[in-house]
Amino acid sequence: MAKTIKIFDTTLRDGEQSPGCSMNLKEKIEMAQQLERMNVDVIEAGFAAASPGDLHSIQEISKHIKNCTVASLARAHKDDIDKAWESLKFAEKPRIHVFLATSPIHMEYKLKMTPEEVLISSEKMVTYAKSLCNDIEFSAEDATRSNVDFLAQVFDKVIKAGATTINIPDTVGYTTPDEYYDFLTAIIEKCPALKTIDISVHCHNDLGLGVANSIAAIKAGVTQIECTVNGIGERAGNAALEEIVMSLNTRKDYYDIETRIDTRQIVRSSNLLSRITGVKVQPNKAIVGANAFAHESGIHQHGVLNNKETYEIMTPESIGLDTNRLVLGKHSGRHAFNDKLTQLGYELTKEELDMAFKKFKDLADKKKDVYDKDIDALVSRQKIEVPKIFELINYVINSGNVITSTATLTIRKGDNLIEEVAVGEGPIYASFKAIEKVIGKDLELDDFSLTSVTEGEDALGDAVVRLKENGRVYVGRGLSTDIIESSIIAYINALNKMMFENETI
Numbered sequence: 387m388a389k390t391i392k393i394f395d396t397t398l399r400d401g402e403q404s405p406g407c408s409m410n411l412k413e414k415i416e417m418a419q420q421l422e423r424m425n426v427d428v429i430e431a432g433f434a435a436a437s438p439g440d441l442h443s444i445q446e447i448s449k450h451i452k453n454c455t456v457a458s459l460a461r462a463h464k465d466d467i468d469k470a471w472e473s474l475k476f477a478e479k480p481r482i483h484v485f486l487a488t489s490p491i492h493m494e495y496k497l498k499m500t501p502e503e504v505l506i507s508s509e510k511m512v513t514y515a516k517s518l519c520n521d522i523e524f525s526a527e528d529a530t531r532s533n534v535d536f537l538a539q540v541f542d543k544v545i546k547a548g549a550t551t552i553n554i555p556d557t558v559g560y561t562t563p564d565e566y567y568d569f570l571t572a573i574i575e576k577c578p579a580l581k582t583i584d585i586s587v588h589c590h591n592d593l594g595l596g597v598a599n600s601i602a603a604i605k606a607g608v609t610q611i612e613c614t615v616n617g618i619g620e621r622a623g624n625a626a627l628e629e630i631v632m633s634l635n636t637r638k639d640y641y642d643i644e645t646r647i648d649t650r651q652i653v654r655s656s657n658l659l660s661r662i663t664g665v666k667v668q669p670n671k672a673i674v675g676a677n678a679f680a681h682e683s684g685i686h687q688h689g690v691l692n693n694k695e696t697y698e699i700m701t702p703e704s705i706g707l708d709t710n711r712l713v714l715g716k717h718s719g720r721h722a723f724n725d726k727l728t729q730l731g732y733e734l735t736k737e738e739l740d741m742a743f744k745k746f747k748d749l750a751d752k753k754k755d756v757y758d759k760d761i762d763a764l765v766s767r768q769k770i771e772v773p774k775i776f777e778l779i780n781y782v783i784n785s786g787n788v789i790t791s792t793a794t795l796t797i798r799k800g801d802n803l804i805e806e807v808a809v810g811e812g813p814i815y816a817s818f819k820a821i822e823k824v825i826g827k828d829l830e831l832d833d834f835s836l837t838s839v840t841e842g843e844d845a846l847g848d849a850v851v852r853l854k855e856n857g858r859v860y861v862g863r864g865l866s867t868d869i870i871e872s873s874i875i876a877y878i879n880a881l882n883k884m885m886f887e888n889e890t891i
């Protein structure tokens with residue numbers, strides 16, 4: 387019988403450590419709910435001691451999650467562990483995740499602790515965490531550059547102290563698949579107690595080997611894999627969840643390993659994360675890249691026309707890739723719309739449904755064919771919307787290749803309608819300048835991009851604006867069949883986020 391391994395998702399903790407990938411509370415809750423829909427076993431929701439905001443967001447995420455374990459990270463410090471426990475007070479299935487580095491370089495230069503002190507502290511802190519919570523994970527940070535005998539000693543102590551999962555991470559993405567397999571096999575042999583609990587790995591991608599190392603670890607007998615959606619994470623990122631899960635799924639014939647992941651939720655999870663962070667997935671990314679199922683050359687196309695399996699090792703449907711099915715049109719009613727939302731995995735309140743239905747009708751008026759992707763984009767965006775402190779009422783553009791563009795914008799702030807005119811190189815830049823005039827200050831535009839949600843002349847334009855202030859990036863998104871309108875909405879959305887989170891303006 388196939389063995390089932392656990393998927394521990396750390397998109398909201400290690401993933402959020404990725405530059406430019408920070409998320410606000412609403413976005414984290416929406417992402418956590420999507421992870422639950424995808425059926426991950428554990429959601430690492432954050433590092434409570436990092437800030438009161440992090441602690442609060444773990445509490446709020448916990449309130450919304452029923453089926454997954456929620457983990458909170460802590461250094462081997464009593465105060466961190468107390469905060470982690472406080473952050474988990476609403477969790478149905480809480481896990482405290484304590485970590486301490488075990489490699490000579492980390493112990494000497496970072497922790498300034500002797501191996502003996504690390505041994506004592508690990509045992510003491512796991513004992514303390516266990517007095518609060520039954521489910522305790524212990525991670526030996528930089529395990530792959532640690533001495534195997536020393537690690538075995540640490541693991542013996544923390545397992546006796548009550549750890550229920552031991553994580554053996556490749557913190558700096560240093561190891562290779564063969565070496566990791568040998569290393570894990572050796573450590574399991576030296577510390578037989580490991581066989582009585584869950585053994586986990588957490589692989590980074592510094593050499594591009596995060597997924598390969600995770601798969602080698604499964605072969606060596608580990609029972610939990612730590613990973614992130616789209617492989618985001620510190621530096622070059624973490625092992626990508628979708629790649630690990632689909633490798634095991636596609637090569638079940640070889641590994642005979644299963645996960646509990648609903649693979650049809652993979653594309654939606656990837657899209658939602660990109661939508662939230664504004665970080666796009668590279669087109670040739672395995673599984674979720676735009677080209678992952680595209681066949682460009684004649685010989686391939688010929689093969690696929692005769693039999694898809696000539697060049698496709700998994701079906702697009704198995705990862706939830708919508709094959710552009712026409713779903714609804716402007717004559718569709720509320721029941722059909724609600725039914726579609728249920729199929730897509732959404733549960734909306736009546737108020738949310740009313741709002742989404744109105745947006746859908748507006749879209750169906752402008753766009754001939756409405757696809758699953760369009761509806762997903764509309765609804766997932768609505769769920770992470772912040773209050774509209776500024777709102778676009780209307781705009782007029784005067785532009786061409788022989789004149790400087792002029793934008794006239796009317797924007798609502800509270801009960802006031804403010805109109806401003808600005809000129810700029812191109813209609814979008816002129817519009818952004820007009821918004822700055824409305825708020826009375828210059829903003830730093832970190833990045834701007836525009837893509838289409840689906841194909842076709844009437845496709846929805848998806849604009850992403852990244853505004854930077856005091857080192858923080860605020861990502862705004864705008865969706866419209868008119869690309870200038872979507873750009874203006876995206877800019878105002880980023881501005882609203884900045885105000886909502888920071889009250890800076």
Ligand SMILES: CC(=O)SCCNC(=O)CCNC(=O)[C@H](O)C(C)(C)COP(=O)(O)OP(=O)(O)OC[C@H]1O[C@@H](n2cnc3c(N)ncnc32)[C@H](O)[C@@H]1OP(=O)(O)O
Nearest residue numbers: 433435436437461462463485486487496497498527557620
């Ligand atoms: C491999 C990983 O991904 S680990 C997780 C990384 N995530 C983060 O760092 C989250 C964001 N971090 C933060 O907000 C801050 O670093 C905080 C709040 C956690 C700590 O901030 P500060 O107290 O100012 O410490 P700072 O970050 O400068 O240094 C880390 C301290 O923790 C110690 N430390 C590091 N890891 C551990 C550990 N696992 N257990 C105990 N102490 C540790 C370091 O030795 C250093 O101690 P020192 O202050 O006595 O010299």
Ligand SMILES: CC(C)C(=O)C(=O)O
Nearest residue numbers: 485525527555557588
């Ligand atoms: C805290 C641990 C698990 C970690 O993030 C790492 O080792 O990379």
